[in-house]
Amino acid sequence: MLMILLAILGGVLTTLSMIVSSTLGKKIGLIQSTIIHYIGGLIGGVFILLGIGSASAPSITDMSRMPLYIFLGGIIGVIVVYTSNIVIPKIPVVYSTLLMFSGQMLCAIIIDTIVMGDFSWQKLLGSIIVILGIFYNSKVDAKENKVVME
Structure with a gap:
């Protein structure tokens, strides 16, 4: 149960982090807000x-192997923050x-298939349904906004 709660907390904090970083990005610039995001991190x-504390920090020798x-992970994280700074203000x-x-x-389905041989x-169907639902709902929202504007 603790792991489920921690995963939910991680999801909430990820969303909040994206919103805060993209708001900062609109005010000072995308790269600058990404840098501030990672300095804060x-x-x-x-x-x-x-x-x-960490009693088991790897040595430089261990890390070189x-x-x-x-x-x-860090490079991918920067790309995630940068792209979310672009996307979130627009949708x-x-x-x-x-x-x-x-x-x-x-991505998890692909990794599970490659690493664990578990497809x-x-x-996959659930992911496709979620994506189709998002597109359907965005079309409904667009029609509603068009009707309200007329």
């Missing part, structure tokens, strides 16, 4: 590390969140 990470793709947050969730689901038609 660095400061927060340092405080968490100091508060929790790790495959290069292990270190792509409603609910659509951006659902579309990002759909992308996560499709699920039900998960």
